[in-house]
Amino acid sequence: MEKILLAILAEMNLAVDFSGEKNLIDDGILDSFDIIALVGELNDAFDIDIGVEHLLPENFNSLEAIMNLVKKLQAER
Amino acid sequence: MPVTTFAFLLFVSLTLLVYFIVPQKYQWVVLLFASYFYYASAGGKLVVFLIFTTIITYLAGLFLAAARDRKKRKLILAAALFFVFGLLAFLKYYNFVARGLNILLAKLAVFSLPQFKILLPLGISFYIFQAAGYVIDIYRGKYPPERNPAKFALFVSFFPQVIQGPISRYDQLAPQLYGGHGLDYDRLKYGIQLLLWGYCKKIIIADRAAVLVNTVFDNYRQYPGSIVAVAVCFYCLQIYCDFSGGIDIVRGIAQAMGIDLVQNFRRPYFAASLADFWRRWHISLGEWMREYLFYPLSLSKPFFRLGKKTRGLIKGKAGKIIPTSLASFIVFFTIGIWHGANLKYIAFGLYNGLIISASIIITPYFTRLLEKVRIDPHVRLWIVVRIVGTNLLVFLGRYFTRGASLKAALAMLRQTVFAFHARALTGGTLWTLGLSRLDFCLVVVGGMVILILGYLQEKGMAIRKTLEQKHWLLQWLVLMVVLVALVWLGVYREGYIASEFIYQQY
Numbered sequence: 001m002e003k004i005l006l007a008i009l010a011e012m013n014l015a016v017d018f019s020g021e022k023n024l025i026d027d028g029i030l031d032s033f034d035i036i037a038l039v040g041e042l043n044d045a046f047d048i049d050i051g052v053e054h055l056l057p058e059n060f061n062s063l064e065a066i067m068n069l070v071k072k073l074q075a076e077r
Numbered sequence: 078m079p080v081t082t083f084a085f086l087l088f089v090s091l092t093l094l095v096y097f098i099v100p101q102k103y104q105w106v107v108l109l110f111a112s113y114f115y116y117a118s119a120g121g122k123l124v125v126f127l128i129f130t131t132i133i134t135y136l137a138g139l140f141l142a143a144a145r146d147r148k149k150r151k152l153i154l155a156a157a158l159f160f161v162f163g164l165l166a167f168l169k170y171y172n173f174v175a176r177g178l179n180i181l182l183a184k185l186a187v188f189s190l191p192q193f194k195i196l197l198p199l200g201i202s203f204y205i206f207q208a209a210g211y212v213i214d215i216y217r218g219k220y221p222p223e224r225n226p227a228k229f230a231l232f233v234s235f236f237p238q239v240i241q242g243p244i245s246r247y248d249q250l251a252p253q254l255y256g257g258h259g260l261d262y263d264r265l266k267y268g269i270q271l272l273l274w275g276y277c278k279k280i281i282i283a284d285r286a287a288v289l290v291n292t293v294f295d296n297y298r299q300y301p302g303s304i305v306a307v308a309v310c311f312y313c314l315q316i317y318c319d320f321s322g323g324i325d326i327v328r329g330i331a332q333a334m335g336i337d338l339v340q341n342f343r344r345p346y347f348a349a350s351l352a353d354f355w356r357r358w359h360i361s362l363g364e365w366m367r368e369y370l371f372y373p374l375s376l377s378k379p380f381f382r383l384g385k386k387t388r389g390l391i392k393g394k395a396g397k398i399i400p401t402s403l404a405s406f407i408v409f410f411t412i413g414i415w416h417g418a419n420l421k422y423i424a425f426g427l428y429n430g431l432i433i434s435a436s437i438i439i440t441p442y443f444t445r446l447l448e449k450v451r452i453d454p455h456v457r458l459w460i461v462v463r464i465v466g467t468n469l470l471v472f473l474g475r476y477f478t479r480g481a482s483l484k485a486a487l488a489m490l491r492q493t494v495f496a497f498h499a500r501a502l503t504g505g506t507l508w509t510l511g512l513s514r515l516d517f518c519l520v521v522v523g524g525m526v527i528l529i530l531g532y533l534q535e536k537g538m539a540i541r542k543t544l545e546q547k548h549w550l551l552q553w554l555v556l557m558v559v560l561v562a563l564v565w566l567g568v569y570r571e572g573y574i575a576s577e578f579i580y581q582q583y
Contacts, residue, residue, distance in 0.1 A: 040384060
């Protein structure tokens with residue numbers, strides 16, 4: 001999963017070192033346009049349905065947080 | 078009780094005194110009384126709208142927490158939003174819509190809609206947005222509702238911020254409002270410093286710039302394009318100092334009480350794109366729009382379906398980002414018409430919405446173009462070019478927000494472009510616009526001080542903390558200079574009304 005996620009983030013061309021970043025949202029590294037683009041990609045790649053209620057900083061602040069969200073939504077499916 | 082009067086300062090001082098005397102568990106009660114006293118004295122009978130909004134959103138929170146059924150919860154949310162935004166829409170747009178409909182009805186020769194003399198209650202948008210955000214958060218299950226109606230009433234009416242924001246979120250503000258705060262010397266000091274800085278921006282720069290701005294905008298036909306352009310520049314400075322100065326005063330008062338309100342400005346004139354500008358200007362409104370309009374729209378089923386279609390039709394990134402671009406357009410258009418019922422605000426919304434949504438689509442292609450021509454987007458000169466370009470776009474947008482009407486704004490733009498007459502700038506006209514040479518220079522110097530301090534902050538300097546490390550004599554000297562400047566340079570001329578803030582009428 002991590003590989004797919006990294007590929008998605010690389011494809012988005014955001015020039016950020018995602019493996020080390022822990023405050024993607026709180027530090028404003030990902031803006032709202034990036035978030036929506038990322039959500040679209042995640043929904044397609046993992047066949048999940050990320051809703052408004054999931055758009056919390058703690059779900060997108062790091063690679064690990066994003067993976068946890070994807071796993072949680074996959075389990076709920 | 079305008080914020081720039083002695084009565085207001087006396088009221089704030091008394092509130093602070095009582096706030097720190099009473100036991101900490103009753104401090105929120107002091108704030109509630111002070112808030113309602115302030116609102117009633119500033120808004121009179123219009124306090125009923127504040128009470129109405131409080132009751133509707135308080136009950137909606139409780140009902141949402143009790144309801145389990147999804148449909149019922151949706152209905153409660155929709156009803157609450159309908160009532161509060163319906164109230165806002167009625168007060169703001171009724172006369173505008175009725176006038177438009179009456180033209181139509183006159184042609185059909187049926188009845189006509191009456192026009193009302195509507196006074197917009199002080200800060201109505203700000204407390205409605207704040208209260209509506211609370212209801213949506215409860216609906217989304219972010220936190221449990223506030224059960225104490227008096228505590229909730231304080232969250233909606235908290236007196237410094239009820240004037241013109243910042244729009245706070247319940248989970249950020251409420252714990253600070255209800256928890257007690259002991260007198261903290263540093264907080265008090267920082268708060269007073271911020272308050273003084275806010276007053277400097279408001280009464281030394283904004284109110285002074287306003288004199289020239291009003292003269293030119295009220296008689297724009299008499300002036301060549303170059304003078305109009307100077308007036309728009311002054312207006313850019315005026316509105317920044319007026320709004321951000323007001324917010325500094327509000328945040329300063331709250332900070333003295335031990336309450337941190339969210340930031341509303343982050344040096345917008347250093348923005349490198351129009352989207353970046355709106356992330357630095359009126360931040361709390363931008364965040365509100367993002368949370369409660371942009372995200373829900375972008376993730377809604379119709380937008381999802383649209384995304385699928387556009388991806389099928391257009392290959393590459395553009396196909397993917399068209400829905401985001403459309404959602405941004407809707408957000409900026411909404412912000413435009415939120416400013417008021419007038420064609421000029423519709424034009425302002427379209428202007429910002431179109432530029433930003435187009436730039437979202439263009440950006441990936443533009444980045445590729447830069448790579449091809451080997452321009453490093455991080456190089457300083459390129460960033461400066463972008464900042465200047467952004468300021469130019471903002472400057473053009475200001476013709477619409479300050480122009481008396483859309484027609485006037487377009488005429489002024491025409492003058493600036495086609496009848497600039499640069500010579501007028503040195504011909505002495507500048508000194509006939511209501512400001513003496515000294516006042517004019519003060520505004521310019523004030524603007525430069527703001528730019529320099531902003532630049533230092535952009536570089537990461539914490540101005541107040543840096544000052545604190547200097548010799549105590551220097552610290553006192555700075556404080557004294559600011560105080561003397563305020564008393565001496567504040568605009569208190571005859572016929573001058575202790576001025577209100579531009580944004581409090583929104």
